[in-house]
Amino acid sequence: MSQIEFRPGLADVPVAESAVSFVDGQRARLEYRGIAVETLARESCFEETSWLLLKGELPTQRQLAEFDDQLRHHRRIKYKLKDLIRCLPETGHPMDALQAAVAAMGMFYPSRDVANPQSNWDAVIRLIAKLPTVVAAFHRIRHGDEPINPRDDLAHAANFYWMLFEQVPSPAVTRVLDACLILHAEHTMNASTFSGRVTGSTLADPFTVISAAVGTLTGPLHGGANEEVLDMLDEIGSPENAADWLKNAVETKRKIMGFGHRVYKVKDPRATVLQDFAERVFVETTPPVAYQIALDLEKAAKVMLGPKGIYPNVDFFSGIVYQALGIPRDLFTPIFAVARVAGWLSHWLEQIKHNRIFRPEQIYVGKHDVPYIPLEKRP
Numbered sequence: 001m002s003q004i005e006f007r008p009g010l011a012d013v014p015v016a017e018s019a020v021s022f023v024d025g026q027r028a029r030l031e032y033r034g035i036a037v038e039t040l041a042r043e044s045c046f047e048e049t050s051w052l053l054l055k056g057e058l059p060t061q062r063q064l065a066e067f068d069d070q071l072r073h074h075r076r077i078k079y080k081l082k083d084l085i086r087c088l089p090e091t092g093h094p095m096d097a098l099q100a101a102v103a104a105m106g107m108f109y110p111s112r113d114v115a116n117p118q119s120n121w122d123a124v125i126r127l128i129a130k131l132p133t134v135v136a137a138f139h140r141i142r143h144g145d146e147p148i149n150p151r152d153d154l155a156h157a158a159n160f161y162w163m164l165f166e167q168v169p170s171p172a173v174t175r176v177l178d179a180c181l182i183l184h185a186e187h188t189m190n191a192s193t194f195s196g197r198v199t200g201s202t203l204a205d206p207f208t209v210i211s212a213a214v215g216t217l218t219g220p221l222h223g224g225a226n227e228e229v230l231d232m233l234d235e236i237g238s239p240e241n242a243a244d245w246l247k248n249a250v251e252t253k254r255k256i257m258g259f260g261h262r263v264y265k266v267k268d269p270r271a272t273v274l275q276d277f278a279e280r281v282f283v284e285t286t287p288p289v290a291y292q293i294a295l296d297l298e299k300a301a302k303v304m305l306g307p308k309g310i311y312p313n314v315d316f317f318s319g320i321v322y323q324a325l326g327i328p329r330d331l332f333t334p335i336f337a338v339a340r341v342a343g344w345l346s347h348w349l350e351q352i353k354h355n356r357i358f359r360p361e362q363i364y365v366g367k368h369d370v371p372y373i374p375l376e377k378r379p
């Protein structure tokens with residue numbers, strides 16, 4: 001056993017064969033089922049992209065219409081689930097509320113027979129359809145407001161916005177939010193997807209799989225980074241401070257949030273698309289100071305961190321876009337989950353098709369043959 005090479009963080013260790021998405025970190029290329037993510041962000045909608053990820057091909061008009069219809073039909077959540085959300089502390093993080101609600105949701109829709117394709121598909125529809133409702137319900141309830149019922153006449157992204165703010169978003173805002181959902185829907189073998197696949201490999205039900213993935217997404221090295229980017233931009237305060245702040249941060253070995261990636265050694269293609277969308281949002285308004293700071297920070301980082309292959313990742317600009325849309329900071333990661341659920345479920349379906357339980361190896365570095373000393377004789 002001791003000959004096995006230990007790779008911290010499983011870096012470069014394949015853990016599955018997958019046809020869901022592809023990333024080339026040198027060429028800044030990300031494809032969902034072979035289609036470039038930039039094309040999907042421009043041409044597709046979240047519903048169509050979800051189908052593509054789940055089924056492997058773009059839907060026909062009829063398939064998309066039926067899928068969309070099913071999603072709209074399953075957006076509502078049970079009264080008892082709303083009651084459960086009401087019982088959660090309003091000061092708690094929405095990601096924790098989401099994880100708890102998804103785990104509880106599985107109790108309403110028993111789906112333990114993962115060999116049953118119909119029950120699996122029903123769970124897929126419910127999870128994609130209901131995650132936005134849960135996030136919006138917790139957000140409303142924590143501010144003492146009643147949750148807003150979903151509207152069947154609105155598409156996925158617009159309905160999510162409606163349930164958050166009781167306001168129908170403009171076509172421009174809808175487009176940006178939809179593109180953000182597409183850009184976050186999938187990203188090969190990241191930590192939360194791996195977590196979902198590990199849980200799925202035990203043949204646990206899909207609600208348990210997604211609640212595990214939501215929990216893993218929470219951390220600041222993964223989905224939680226988008227929130228911390230804005231805290232960091234606030235700390236920098238103004239564009240002229242960016243270069244000095246960065247110099248100091250690098251010297252004191254601080255992590256720059258929204259920068260760096262295990263796979264990308266160039267600028268994350270999703271960051272480029274998001275920046276483009278951000279600029280379109282800011283055409284009609286004055287660009288927020290956070291965006292000006294981000295631009296100066298990126299410029300300084302190109303010199304200081306670029307040679308090490310550290311460039312902006314998707315989270316660098318997503319928070320700035322969400323803030324411009326009026327979305328509160330602690331909802332950034334839940335929005336990531338609302339999108340990524342499509343990728344998680346695609347990987348789960350792939351995992352259970354050719355399943356073998358994950359049971360990796362460890363390299364034991366502890367002691368052997370330690371004598372047991374009775375309590376009264378211990379020093």
Ligand code: CMC
Pocket residue numbers: 009190220221222223224225254255256257258259260261262263308310313314315
């Ligand atoms: N700021 C400063 N230095 C960095 C950064 C950063 N953001 N990222 C990597 N480095 C340095 C790191 O200190 C190390 O330097 P050295 O070789 O001198 O010790 C080297 O680059 C390798 O870094 P690592 O942490 O070993 O790389 P990793 O592949 O294990 O981690 C990462 C990848 C994303 C966790 C890391 O880049 C990071 O912590 N970034 C900040 C958090 C962040 O933005 N996360 C969002 C990731 S994208 C969306 C998502 O997956 O959710």
